[in-house]
Amino acid sequence: MQPSPTRSLEIGTVSIGFPVVQAALSGYSDLPMRVIARRHQASYTVCEVMLDQFLLALSKRQKTKHFLDIHPDESPVGGQLMGAEPEQFSAGAMKLVEAGFNIIDVNFGCPVKKVLGRCRGGFHLSQPSVAIEILRRTRDVVPDSIPVTVKMRRGMDDSSESRDAFFEILDGARDAGLAAATIHGRTVQQRYVGPSRWGFLAEVKQHVGDSIKILGSGDLFSAEDCGRMIEQTGVDGVTVARGAIGNPWIFAQASALAAGKPLPPPPTLGEQAEVMREHFSLCEQTYTVDRAPLLMRKFFIKYSQSHPEHEVVRLDFAHLRTRAEFETVIKRHYQADRAGRYVPRHYYRSQAEE
Numbered sequence: 430m431q432p433s434p435t436r437s438l439e440i441g442t443v444s445i446g447f448p449v450v451q452a453a454l455s456g457y458s459d460l461p462m463r464v465i466a467r468r469h470q471a472s473y474t475v476c477e478v479m480l481d482q483f484l485l486a487l488s489k490r491q492k493t494k495h496f497l498d499i500h501p502d503e504s505p506v507g508g509q510l511m512g513a514e515p516e517q518f519s520a521g522a523m524k525l526v527e528a529g530f531n532i533i534d535v536n537f538g539c540p541v542k543k544v545l546g547r548c549r550g551g552f553h554l555s556q557p558s559v560a561i562e563i564l565r566r567t568r569d570v571v572p573d574s575i576p577v578t579v580k581m582r583r584g585m586d587d588s589s590e591s592r593d594a595f596f597e598i599l600d601g602a603r604d605a606g607l608a609a610a611t612i613h614g615r616t617v618q619q620r621y622v623g624p625s626r627w628g629f630l631a632e633v634k635q636h637v638g639d640s641i642k643i644l645g646s647g648d649l650f651s652a653e654d655c656g657r658m659i660e661q662t663g664v665d666g667v668t669v670a671r672g673a674i675g676n677p678w679i680f681a682q683a684s685a686l687a688a689g690k691p692l693p694p695p696p697t698l699g700e701q702a703e704v705m706r707e708h709f710s711l712c713e714q715t716y717t718v719d720r721a722p723l724l725m726r727k728f729f730i731k732y733s734q735s736h737p738e739h740e741v742v743r744l745d746f747a748h749l750r751t752r753a754e755f756e757t758v759i760k761r762h763y764q765a766d767r768a769g770r771y772v773p774r775h776y777y778r779s780q781a782e783e
Contacts, residue, residue: 438472438666440642441576441608443505443531446472448666449655449683451673452611452646453478453509453534453580461711462674462728464500465704469677470684475507475668478536482512484521495715497528505531509580511539515563519570526571533571535564537598538580538613551617555585557594561601568605576608580646583629586618596636609642611668624648630662644668650777652682652692675731676772677704695735699766702759705732709755722749729755734772736762 438448451458451466453475463474479496499506508530512518522533537553537560553560568577579602584591602610612633614625625647634643645664649655650672658667673679682693696704708728712721729746736742745758 436665438642440473440532440578442574443576445505445666447680447684447687448472448644448659449680449687450474450644450666450668451680452668452670453507453536454670454674455539457674457727460495460498460500460503460715461708463503463506464711465677465708466673466680467503468707469680469704471669471673471677471680473505473507473532474503475509475532475534476530478509478511478539479521479525480511482517482521484510484524485517497524498715499529500711507532507534507578509534509536510567511536512563515559515566518563519566522567522571522577526575530575532576532578532608533567534611535567535577535579538582538611538617551582551585554581554591554594554598554617557597557601560598561605564598564602564607565605568607577606578609578611579607580611580613582613582615582617583626584616586616591616599633599637599641603637603641607641609644609665610637611644611646612664614645614647627658627662630658630664634663634665642666646670650774651771652679652686655679655683656686671777672772675728675734695769695771697766697769698736698763701732701735701769702763705729705755705759709752713752718752722751722755725749725755729758734776735769737767737770738762 438445450473451463451471455477458475458477463476466474508525508528510518510521510525510533512521525533537551539551564579571577581595581598584595599610612630614627614629630645637643642665644666645658645662646668649658649667649669655667655669658664669679678696685693709721709725712725716724726746726749729749730743733739733742733746742762749755
């Protein structure tokens with residue numbers, strides 16, 4: 430990333446700052462992950478997507494109340510919503526407003542088959558009129574002081590009909606008063622297979638000009654990727670998804686490159702252990718001590734990718750059941766404060782869909 434190639438990102442009335450942010454990640458971007466990202470220079474984070482029906486039925490029970498929890502350290506934070514019916518969608522959006530989220534993000538990008546089968550997520554890219562009605566109703570019900578944004582893929586597939594539908598929805602989002610659109614460079618049909626088409630992001634940004642902010646998504650696995658996407662496409666910002674799981678250091682690394690500084694070295698094993706302990710403690714506070722170890726397994730497996738002996742460390746984390754067992758793994762593999770490593774790129778290429 431060249432020195433200062435980016436402008437400070439503003440989404441509606443919300444000042445974001447450095448335009449490399451953490452994406453919504455289903456099953457991952459809960460309060461603990463978001464707070465860790467913010468403490469490592471992510472300027473904005475988005476919670477994991479929530480169904481409108483789930484939000485409307487949400488109670489204050491211990492097992493569910495955490496979905497709407499916001500940490501004092503993490504503002505601004507976005508709440509992401511997914512559903513099928515325009516009326517229910519807008520009601521769900523108000524639950525996120527009442528919880529204190531600074532931005533409301535509408536998900537039209539999820540490619541998971543069971544989501545599509547229930548006419549949610551990426552399915553809306555096949556029905557522009559319904560999609561635009563959802564966006565209009567959501568914008569109408571959410572207070573003017575709170576920006577509404579949308580997450581989209583570049584279409585259901587690569588047909589001309591799908592392309593036309595995409596731009597009809599994008600134009601509808603702009604006309605409805607949405608502040609930004611996050612565009613993933615793959616189609617719904619692609620899911621996470623094959624490359625993300627960054628050239629399409631450049632086309633989108635050229636199409637809308639300055640009328641709506643465009644954030645790019647797809648294949649952002651390193652700090653250098655974040656800078657390249659902004660430089661090559663002209664988007665206003667980028668959202669890091671899989672590249673941020675177990676790798677919160679990517680945000681500070683991208684910030685350093687943007688400032689014209691050398692790429693910071695990968696975190697040492699001691700630094701990795703410190704962040705994992707911090708993440709674990711946040712998880713205990715959010716979910717209870719008993720639930721935290723099982724919930725942290727998937728995160729520790731990702732963190733282990735920064736360890737030179739990843740495969741061995743990964744196996745030890747995969748069987749974690751208690752905090753004491755976690756500390757045993759840390760003592761075994763992280764006690765010597767050796768150099769860590771950047772996550773090898775092929776790990777992302779080989780990952781199954783998140």
